Amino acid sequence: xxxxxxxxxxxxxxxxxxxxxxxxxxxxxxxxxxxxxxxxxxxxxxxxxxxxxxxxxxxxxxxxxxxxxxxxxxxxxxxxxxxxxxxxxxxxxxxxxxxxxxxxxxxxxxxxxxxxxxxxxxxxxxxxxxxxxxxxxxxxxxxxxxxxxxxxxxxxxxxxxxxxxxxxxxxxxxxxxxxxxxxxxxxxxxxxxxxxxxxxxxxxxxxxxxxxxxxxxxxxxxxxxxxxxxxxxxxxxxxxxxxxxxxxxxxxxxxxxxxxxxxxxxxxxxxxxxxxxxxxxxxxxxxxxxxxxxxxxxxxxxxxxxxxxxxxxxxxxxxxxxxxxxxxxxxxxxxxxxxxxxxxxxxxxxxxxxxxxxxxxxxxxxxxxxxxxxxxxxxxxxxxxxxxxxxxxxxxxxxxxxxxxxxxxxxxxxxxxxxxxxxxxxxxxxxxxxxxxxxxxxxxxxxxxxxxxxxxxxxxxxxxxxxxxxxxxxxxxxxxxxxxxxxxxxxxxxxxxxxxxxxxxxxxx
Numbered sequence: 001x002x003x004x005x006x007x008x009x010x011x012x013x014x015x016x017x018x019x020x021x022x023x024x025x026x027x028x029x030x031x032x033x034x035x036x037x038x039x040x041x042x043x044x045x046x047x048x049x050x051x052x053x054x055x056x057x058x059x060x061x062x063x064x065x066x067x068x069x070x071x072x073x074x075x076x077x078x079x080x081x082x083x084x085x086x087x088x089x090x091x092x093x094x095x096x097x098x099x100x101x102x103x104x105x106x107x108x109x110x111x112x113x114x115x116x117x118x119x120x121x122x123x124x125x126x127x128x129x130x131x132x133x134x135x136x137x138x139x140x141x142x143x144x145x146x147x148x149x150x151x152x153x154x155x156x157x158x159x160x161x162x163x164x165x166x167x168x169x170x171x172x173x174x175x176x177x178x179x180x181x182x183x184x185x186x187x188x189x190x191x192x193x194x195x196x197x198x199x200x201x202x203x204x205x206x207x208x209x210x211x212x213x214x215x216x217x218x219x220x221x222x223x224x225x226x227x228x229x230x231x232x233x234x235x236x237x238x239x240x241x242x243x244x245x246x247x248x249x250x251x252x253x254x255x256x257x258x259x260x261x262x263x264x265x266x267x268x269x270x271x272x273x274x275x276x277x278x279x280x281x282x283x284x285x286x287x288x289x290x291x292x293x294x295x296x297x298x299x300x301x302x303x304x305x306x307x308x309x310x311x312x313x314x315x316x317x318x319x320x321x322x323x324x325x326x327x328x329x330x331x332x333x334x335x336x337x338x339x340x341x342x343x344x345x346x347x348x349x350x351x352x353x354x355x356x357x358x359x360x361x362x363x364x365x366x367x368x369x370x371x372x373x374x375x376x377x378x379x380x381x382x383x384x385x386x387x388x389x390x391x392x393x394x395x396x397x398x399x400x401x402x403x404x405x406x407x408x409x410x411x412x413x414x415x416x417x418x419x420x421x422x423x424x425x426x427x428x429x430x431x432x433x434x435x436x437x438x439x440x441x442x443x444x445x446x447x448x449x450x451x452x453x454x455x456x457x458x459x460x461x462x463x464x465x466x467x468x469x470x471x472x473x474x475x476x477x478x479x480x481x482x483x484x485x486x487x488x489x490x491x492x493x494x495x496x497x498x499x500x501x502x503x504x505x506x507x508x509x
Contacts, residue, residue, distance in 0.1 A: 002026040002182065003043035005033070007051035007061045007079050014465050015047055015077070015167045017364050018178050023190035028362070031061040038067060045073045045186035048080025050165060054129050055079070055086045056094060073158035073185045075113075078127050081152070081161030088135035088159075095128045099146055102170060109141040109153065112184040113160055117173045123150070124170035127163060158185055169466055194367075194374045198230070201359045205234035209315055214357055215307045216241045216317035217299060218269065219389070220257035223319030223360060225381050226372040230359050231317050232267055233375065240268045240313065242306050244299065247275030248391030248400075251409045260381060274302055282393060282400045286437075288509035291400070295390045300354075307354060316354035320361045321368060321464075364463040365429075385430050386464070394509035398437035403490075404452075408435040410488045411454045418480050419458075428470055429461040433484075434497075434508050442492030444485075451492040454484055458497075459506055467501040 002019050006012045006028050019026040027041065038046075046067060053060040065087045067074065076084040082092050105123045107114045123144070131149040134140070138159070142151035152161040160181065166174030182188045214231055218224050218241040232239045245254045258271060281294050300316075307313040360368055365386060372382040392408050393400050411433040419431045434455040442449040456477070461467035481494040497508075 001041065001043055002045050002047060002186070002188070003038065003041055004028045004047045004049060005063050005080070006030050007049045007063075007083065008053060009050035009078065009165075011165060011167050011465060012049040013362065013364075014463065015049060015178075016362070017367070017463060018167050018175060019047075019182065020192055020367070021175075022179055022182055022188075023192050024182055024188045025192040031063045033063065035064040035066045038064075039070070043072060044188050045075070045181065046070075047181075048074065048076040048083060050078030050080060050126070053079060054094070055082050055092055056129075068157075068159070073181070074160070075181050075185075076159075076161040077167070078163060078165060081163055082127075082129055082131065084159065084161055085131050085135055085152075088138075090131060090135035090138070091133040092129045093132035095130060099125045099127055099130075101125060103144040103146065103150075103164065105142050105144055105150060105164065107142045107151075109139065112155070113151070113153070113162075113177050113180050114142065114173075115180050115184060116176055122170070122172045123164035123166075123174070124168050125164050130163065131161075160185070169462065194370050197371065198233075198374055201230055202234045205231055205357060205359060209235055209238070209357065211238070212315060213238045213240060213310055213313040214315040214317045215303055215310060215313045215354065217303060217319075218243050219319075219387070220253070220260065220381070220384075221319070221387050222365075222372055222377075222382055222384050223321055223368060223386075225319070225377060226368050226375065227317060227319035227358075227360050228267060229372070229375045229377055231357060237268060239317065240270070240306075240310050242303065243269060243271045244302050245271065245273050245275055246278040246295070246298070246391060247405070248278060248295075248393045250387075250392070251413045260378070270306070272302060272306065274298070277302075279400065279402065284399050286398045288394055291393050291509070292390050295393060299389075304354060314355060315357045317357045317359075320358045321363060321365060364465070366462055383426055385425070385428065385432075388507055394507055395432060396435045397508060404435055407452060407488060407490050408433060408454075411435070411484045411491060414483045414487060415456060415480055418476060418483065422473070422476050424470075424472070424476075427460070429459050429464070429467060430506055431456075431458040431470070433457070436495075440493045444492060449492045451490050453493040453495060454488075454491050455508075456480060456494060456496050457506070457508070459501070461501075461506070464506060467506050469498045469500055472496070 002024060004015055004026055012028060016026050016028050086092055103123050103125045105121050107119050130147055134152055137154040138152045140149050141153045144150045147163055150163045165171060166177040216228050216239055218228055228241055278298055285291055303316055369382050388394055396404050396408055415433050419425050434457055436453040436455055438453055439450050440453055458470040458472055459467040460470050477496055484491055484494050
């Protein structure tokens with residue numbers, strides 16, 4: 001197994017994903033992990049993640065430096081490399097300017113991390129401080145124009161450092177670099193698969209839940225459906241699924257989901273109409289974080305009310321994924337910065353009466369889809385595009401009202417119709433409409449209009465940690481714009497969002 005030390009990088013679990021793609025088991029642990037615990041885990045290798053801190057800060061994260069005496073290969077990434085340099089006697093130079101974005105890497109020594117790569121390749125930088133003096137025994141193995149020591153190696157002790165991020169898609173040879181570390185340096189063997197994950201997860205759920213009952217919020221999306229199937233495999237009819245119609249769903253969502261869920265999932269499912277409750281609570285609320293908190297708390301309230309009707313219900317099942325966790329709090333007790341809260345993470349009351357069961361919380365979307373296929377979930381459900389837990393409330397900029405919901409639902413329906421007709425639905429990570437909090441002047445039928453604006457958002461991604469805006473054909477955009485303006489009452493302008501993640505997020509709120 002590979003041990004990943006969490007120094008607070010937004011990409012720390014993306015490192016784990018890359019390791020798992022190579023069918024190797026890994027665990028992510030906080031920097032404060034005890035050295036005896038590390039010894040007990042007996043890892044074949046250790047990866048030190050990046051992070052937002054400077055090693056010169058008083059509260060910067062640190063792991064026990066005894067790890068360097070374990071005779072275990074270690075790879076430091078970004079801050080992880082700087083920690084290694086500092087711990088082993090080198091020095092780090094403070095920087096007033098952060099290097100962020102693409103860089104051209106020139107490789108000086110290919111063995112062992114850069115084996116199979118060209119002499120020059122594109123990498124992704126995100127750092128402030130840099131190494132200005134190497135520890136004894138290290139050599140420079142790669143450089144960029146702005147960073148002389150962009151990679152380092154101590155081949156004798158099998159210590160390696162990368163100032164850039166090999167785990168992100170933007171680093172073109174990053175997967176090969178990590179693969180070289182796993183197999184050429186750590187000599188790992190492939191043993192981790194979705195089948196083995198199912199076996200382990202089912203056993204963990206059985207052990208945690210026992211003969212108690214689990215109440216599960218089921219949206220019909222791939223996350224909650226896969227989580228429900230996994231929990232159902234472990235405890236059978238002791239799982240009680242609840243579909244909450246919060247009024248923030250897409251057109252005909254409840255009707256379509258009711259058919260698909262009852263057809264494909266042999267579970268206890270009950271449907272709750274809570275539309276009025278949610279819309280009343282959201283009336284006049286514009287701040288996106290307040291929206292999320294309101295929706296999160298109402299979801300839990302509804303679950304707890306339903307749980308009271310089920311004797312022995314002590315657990316709440318959720319389809320929480322790692323991107324939800326990492327954008328809301330540090331999943332492993334590390335110093336990860338909070339980006340935004342999610343309805344199934346940040347909206348939970350402090351004194352929740354139900355204990356959580358979140359079997360997918362360290363998986364990414366593509367892994368969940370593979371898991372769904374492994375569990376036998378219908379492909380139409382497996383390949384549904386992600387839909388946010390707070391629903392259309394966070395795709396309406398500003399206050400939520402029935403009129404604004406009606407406009408957005410109609411626009412979103414037309415967009416998805418055209419996306420599917422163009423054969424792009426499965427190729428896009430997400431595609432949706434956003435209702436903006438502005439109105440603009442237009443001319444329709446020789447008359448002046450002053451109506452709302454719809455933004456189209458379409459992105460490609462593998463895991464939602466990074467995403468690129470989709471280059472939709474101009475003809476498709478023209479058709480979508482024409483249909484929305486002509487068929488949706490109250491809209492006279494359509495714009496297209498060309499922001500990637502980072503720096504933006506996929507959802508607007």
